[in-house]
Amino acid sequence: MPPLHSSLLQTLKSETRPHHERAERVVRLMEPGLTPAGYRCHLEALYGLYLPLESLLAARLAGRFPELRLPERWKLPLLEVDLRSFGHDEASLARLPRLPYPPPLHGEPEALGALYVLEGATLGGQLLLRHLTRHFEGLPVGGFAFFRAYGEAVGPMWKAFGEALTRACPEPALAPRVVRGAQDTFEAFEAWLREVHADAPSHL
Template sequence: MDGAARAALRAATDAAHQRLHGLPGFVALAEGRIALPDYAVLLRRMLGFHAALESRLDAVEGLDTLGIDLAARRRTHLLRADLDWLGASAAVPLAPLPEIRGPAEAMGALYVAEGSTLGARQLARALDAVLPPGEAGRRFLIGHGERHGAMWRDCCAAIERCGVEPGARDAMIAGAAATFAAFEAWFTVPEAVPAA
């Protein structure tokens, strides 16, 4: 059963989440009709966003007290591996993200990042028409692999632990909303560097 803090996050960010599903690159990917050059552009955008987010989260103290091991949750190396396999450059600009002020806002941002791993596994299967069988080219979408379920449950438990603190739920919602907004903005501006 969902906890109260996670339910509040989901309710507050559902509209933004639904808008992201309608972004053209993600629609093409979900429908299994994305061309490999466009897939590389999408991965480059993801790298610019996730590298910036990982940097912001690394600067926040206190996440370990909530049971969050950021090093285990990093996925930018998976994006770089996918881009390398595709023969595309991983030299990308970082997305402009707002400052994350404290562990509660960080948990809101992490809710966005970790929540994206749920749908990403389905997107990995949608690539069957354009990629060979196996993990090559879709490591990022596969994400935490066999650890996926446990990682998501641990994240949800940390959200609930954080949400009992006074004011923390509002801060988590603010962090999640700001992260969704930054993600949407990053994916709706022209790519800043040419795809290689």
């Protein structure tokens, strides 16, 4: 019998696959013509997404599940580091557009589903990191703090998240709510990036 955390993660993976694939298709960071300006635009979009999302997650989960190690998982400070490399400061960061309608995340299970999406993005971001490092070699685009995230500990942090997820949500009956939170988060991610790309200048 597989470990419980493996079972829940597998359920999440299978039930969110189409949502995940649609969200991936609007990420343009692998395009051969990506410019530093295009990369900056993507970071700004991520900032506008993560700011309200992490605020929601903190409201739903902070202090409730120490095993999730939430303070170590927040990505907004890393995005700020990257954006400051492009000249942003507190005032300009505050002016960046942000996701107007975050996923509802009515309760803890839904918030756990959203956290699954963000942690999965960190894991998958290692492929993007390798590509961006090669693509922008020698160019002043910062140190990729967001994509480096946990450094060499990305794998262990993902494993720890899977185990903590099951301890935080042990009831199988709650799994559909976790899945719904993940699906809603993928959909918000996709819709937000589509909106940002539609508004971006064509040369980006």
